[in-house]
Amino acid sequence: xxxxxxxxxxxxxxxxxxxxxxxxxxxxxxxxxxxxxxxxxxxxxxxxxxxxxxxxxxxxxxxxxxxxxxxxxxxxxxxxxxxxxxxxxxxxxxxxxxxxxxxxxxxxxxxxxxxxxxxxxxxxxxxxxxxxxxxxxxxxxxxxxxxxxxxxxxxxxxxxxxxxxxxxxxxxxxxxxxxxxxxxxxxxxxxxxxxxxxxxxxxxxxxxxxxxxxxxxxxxxxxxxxxxxxxxxxxxxxxxxxxxxxxxxxxxxxxxxxxxxxxxxxxxxxxxxxxxxxxxxxxxxxxxxxxxxxxxxxxxxxxxxxxxxxxxxxxxxxxxxxxxxxxxxxxxxxxxxxxxxxxxxxxxxxxxxxxxxxxxxxxxxxxxxxxxxxxxxxxxxxxxxxxxxxxxx
Numbered sequence: 001x002x003x004x005x006x007x008x009x010x011x012x013x014x015x016x017x018x019x020x021x022x023x024x025x026x027x028x029x030x031x032x033x034x035x036x037x038x039x040x041x042x043x044x045x046x047x048x049x050x051x052x053x054x055x056x057x058x059x060x061x062x063x064x065x066x067x068x069x070x071x072x073x074x075x076x077x078x079x080x081x082x083x084x085x086x087x088x089x090x091x092x093x094x095x096x097x098x099x100x101x102x103x104x105x106x107x108x109x110x111x112x113x114x115x116x117x118x119x120x121x122x123x124x125x126x127x128x129x130x131x132x133x134x135x136x137x138x139x140x141x142x143x144x145x146x147x148x149x150x151x152x153x154x155x156x157x158x159x160x161x162x163x164x165x166x167x168x169x170x171x172x173x174x175x176x177x178x179x180x181x182x183x184x185x186x187x188x189x190x191x192x193x194x195x196x197x198x199x200x201x202x203x204x205x206x207x208x209x210x211x212x213x214x215x216x217x218x219x220x221x222x223x224x225x226x227x228x229x230x231x232x233x234x235x236x237x238x239x240x241x242x243x244x245x246x247x248x249x250x251x252x253x254x255x256x257x258x259x260x261x262x263x264x265x266x267x268x269x270x271x272x273x274x275x276x277x278x279x280x281x282x283x284x285x286x287x288x289x290x291x292x293x294x295x296x297x298x299x300x301x302x303x304x305x306x307x308x309x310x311x312x313x314x315x316x317x318x319x320x321x322x323x324x325x326x327x328x329x330x331x332x333x334x335x336x337x338x339x340x341x342x343x344x345x346x347x348x349x350x351x352x353x354x355x356x357x358x359x360x361x362x363x364x365x366x367x368x369x370x371x372x373x374x375x376x377x378x379x380x381x382x383x384x385x386x387x388x389x390x391x392x393x
Contacts, residue, residue, distance in 0.1 A: 001034040001049040001212050001235075007059040008088045012073040012081060018062045023214040024223025027237050028096050029058045030212030031247040032254070038235060042210070048236045049212050052251025053258075059088045063097070071097075078111050079121065086119040086127050091257070091272075094250040095133045096243035098146035103193040105371040109151040110364040116153035116275045117361050128361075130257075130275045132157055132250040134242035135200055136189035140296035142306065144189040145199040152362045152371055155253065155279050156199060159188040159206025159245040160289065160312050166208055171225035173240040178207040182292035184300060184307060188242055191306030195370045200309035201279065202286050204252070206245030213237040252313045253278045259322065270329040277329045280359035285318040286311030302392055334374075356380050358389060 011018035020026040034051035041047050061081050065072040112131055119129035131154040136146035149156040165179040177185050185207050191199025213236055221227025229238035256278055265271040288303045288311040304310050332341045358378040365371030378389030
């Protein structure tokens with residue numbers, strides 16, 4: 001289901017092979033860009049191995065020696081690995097890994113904040129990259145988001161439930177943790193970060209996620225919950241974790257970019273939307289899980305919050321109002337504290353709701369300190385009434 005669409009493999013480890021014996025990288029690649037070419041369907045008629053962006057290609061970087069450990073990139077750096085991927089043509093980066101740091105903004109977080117703006121510092125100009133990171137599986141306690149997901153410019157993805165209620169997988173995720181798309185699963189790490197940002201950007205389905213199994217001769221399934229699923233075949237696996245909600249969101253981000261480049265750019269919208277715009281679109285169009293179970297015995301509150309971020313990724317919302325978008329992407333330069341930029345918009349149909357989202361790519365902060373460098377505020381004034389960003393009382 002990904003045959004012929006592997007743009008390259010870079011093995012940063014001391015392992016002689018860039019393979020996927022545990023199956024973790026393989027299933028996540030398939031979640032993003034599998035094309036279900038085998039034509040196998042599940043009991044409900046959905047194609048197994050169907051990724052979110054089924055015509056994409058993948059460039060794989062191996063950073064773990066064997067079966068999740070140890071982390072091993074040798075003499076490479078995170079920046080050199082980003083440069084390799086960018087030089088191979090990558091514009092999006094899915095990262096289903098991280099360290100448990102209880103919401104701390106780390107050196108790695110700061111490095112990815114810089115790489116979002118420029119993934120290849122050796123090349124003239126900026127080469128932006130959209131980074132997605134899984135928040136981690138240390139929930140349901142608060143303040144458990146891992147790093148580098150604690151970065152400001154990355155898209156940090158938590159895990160909502162599936163709705164199949166199909167038994168209990170090999171990670172002991174049972175039917176009650178996979179029966180309602182509006183519920184957050186208990187293991188999903190959540191904010192706030194140590195410096196009191198929400199931490200979670202969005203969530204996506206992260207339980208009982210089906211995808212391709214590794215075809216490596218030594219495939220052992222240690223990186224997934226079910227080495228093969230459904231029973232009776234060896235092409236597909238199943239797993240649960242923010243590792244698998246992350247590539248769902250990453251694939252969605254890629255579809256946003258394709259929508260702008262292939263449809264909206266001809267209407268005057270920016271081609272190659274910035275990482276901040278991708279993040280803003282996903283946040284703006286996400287569906288709030290308000291009222292659902294928060295995985296810790298409580299109820300999910302109104303967006304935004306440190307449990308669901310801005311809600312569950314939902315591209316249907318974007319497609320429904322793509323002809324009603326207004327976008328301002330990197331057209332205004334702020335050079336000093338206190339500056340403002342004002343836009344006048346006229347709503348064509350006052351009976352319909354309108355949503356505003358402000359995002360930006362921030363300068364890397366100081367690890368261990370307050371990470372936010374630039375503090376931008378959004379105000380929307382309608383008929384003399386002022387609405388403030390993030391204030392929904």
